[in-house]
Amino acid sequence: MALNANALRWVPVFERLRQEVGTDDAPLSSYLYDLEALRCHAGSLTAALPPGFELFYAIKANSDEPILKTLAPLTHGFEVSSGGELAWVRSHFADTPIIFSGPGKTNTELTQALDLGVEALHVESRHELERLAWLARERGVTAPVLLRVNLAIEGLQATTLMMGGKPTPFGIAGDQLPDCLAWLRAHPEITLRGFHFHLMSHQLDAATHLRLLGAYLDQVRRWRHDYDLSTLDQVNVGGGIGVNYREPERQFDWPTFAAGLTELSTQRDGLTVRFECGRYVTAFCGYYAMEVIDVKHAFDRTFVVARGGTHQFRTPYAQGHSHPFRVLPVDHWPHSYPRPEVRGTRVSVVGQLCTPKDLLAYDAPVEHVRAGDLVVFPYAGAYAWHISHHDFLRHPHPRHIYLPAESPASSLD
Ligand SMILES: Cc1ncc(COP(=O)(O)O)c(C=O)c1O
Numbered sequence: 001m002a003l004n005a006n007a008l009r010w011v012p013v014f015e016r017l018r019q020e021v022g023t024d025d026a027p028l029s030s031y032l033y034d035l036e037a038l039r040c041h042a043g044s045l046t047a048a049l050p051p052g053f054e055l056f057y058a059i060k061a062n063s064d065e066p067i068l069k070t071l072a073p074l075t076h077g078f079e080v081s082s083g084g085e086l087a088w089v090r091s092h093f094a095d096t097p098i099i100f101s102g103p104g105k106t107n108t109e110l111t112q113a114l115d116l117g118v119e120a121l122h123v124e125s126r127h128e129l130e131r132l133a134w135l136a137r138e139r140g141v142t143a144p145v146l147l148r149v150n151l152a153i154e155g156l157q158a159t160t161l162m163m164g165g166k167p168t169p170f171g172i173a174g175d176q177l178p179d180c181l182a183w184l185r186a187h188p189e190i191t192l193r194g195f196h197f198h199l200m201s202h203q204l205d206a207a208t209h210l211r212l213l214g215a216y217l218d219q220v221r222r223w224r225h226d227y228d229l230s231t232l233d234q235v236n237v238g239g240g241i242g243v244n245y246r247e248p249e250r251q252f253d254w255p256t257f258a259a260g261l262t263e264l265s266t267q268r269d270g271l272t273v274r275f276e277c278g279r280y281v282t283a284f285c286g287y288y289a290m291e292v293i294d295v296k297h298a299f300d301r302t303f304v305v306a307r308g309g310t311h312q313f314r315t316p317y318a319q320g321h322s323h324p325f326r327v328l329p330v331d332h333w334p335h336s337y338p339r340p341e342v343r344g345t346r347v348s349v350v351g352q353l354c355t356p357k358d359l360l361a362y363d364a365p366v367e368h369v370r371a372g373d374l375v376v377f378p379y380a381g382a383y384a385w386h387i388s389h390h391d392f393l394r395h396p397h398p399r400h401i402y403l404p405a406e407s408p409a410s411s412l413d
Helices: 005-021 035-048 065-071 083-092 107-115 126-139 174-185 206-226 254-268 279-285 315-319
Strands: 029-034 053-058 077-080 098-100 120-123 143-150 190-196 234-236 272-277 286-298 301-306 326-328 341-350 359-370 374-377 399-403
Touching: 005 399, 029 035, 035 053, 035 065, 035 254, 035 279, 035 399, 053 279, 065 083, 065 279, 077 083, 083 098, 083 107, 107 126, 120 126, 120 190, 120 234, 126 143, 126 174, 126 190, 143 174, 174 190, 190 206, 206 234, 206 254, 254 272, 272 279, 279 286, 286 341, 286 359, 301 359, 315 359, 326 359, 359 374
Parallel strands: 029 399, 053 077, 053 272, 077 098, 098 120, 120 143, 143 190, 190 234, 234 272, 301 341
Antiparallel strands: 029 286, 286 301, 286 374, 326 374, 341 359
């Protein structure tokens, strides 16, 4: 089973953890984050970008402080999508550039963004523009804005999660843009800095994503010309780079993508192009480990019942996949009763919830798994703990362990 080679660094950590808590009464579930792997990965993403392209991190994927501390010097800034995320970032990072996006912003959140001096606000509707203009006027400030546009793009290839290109609540539908641009001309308290697109998540193909970006840039150039827009300095092309949970050996090819961006650079028209990626930045650094409580058979299937579940690691259920995992054998078995085990078969890995939906992996081949072993799920650093319904059944929360980066992160120049 494919598992990031860095996972082997975790084996001694797991072993120590098990010694600490691995009694019959307290089987283990734990999140482990490899900050050194995160540092290397994020550093390589930004290093590959050609001039004129910037990578912001969408903190909704994982906003833990050690994760953000690792990423702050390696990325160009953070994208936040709520007042809570905004306050969290500002309380820990006084100077990191912030962009504020997301649907359904309240007046309180818009005010907070103006007061905390965000780099840009991504506005989702004409009504949000009106409210922002009113708040900016009251404060005597100018609001830096990107209009998020929901655009129907010819030949757009759908992924498993589409945010636009079809009717969705996100952004301003393309046909309403002329009206918004006319309104903006009469409202100097808002500066139109650019346009924002985030039409999809889970993009796995670099060439397809480059074509999509090319279409965005062409569209912006046409708007700039047709509406004589003189204040633009950027295009935000969203996040959406996917992680291939189903075929982990075939991940999005960032080096090829970055090389393609160099060719795309002529279409930038002098504008800075910003990414706000979440999943692809942090998924690879995280692991979710569960201790096996039972191994049992029902009809023609074998179930590995492990400590924790989808209330702690919702990613497989949210994405509808069988999550890859690896069994870490734990030889220590202090009990006098027999140890349930299976060899050379296919299993479903389930958690402790009273629902058949608590399924993390299915039809997955294992060589050998026993009660007391650990099953470890990689690619658990993004949209994992942070999207899970933690207190369902009130099980104890998993431990969160951060393996520190080995050397201090180097700053971006
Ligand atoms: C507006 C916006 N930007 C960025 C992201 C991050 O997307 P991803 O984690 O797929 O890169 C999201 C995710 O939902 C989003 O809605």
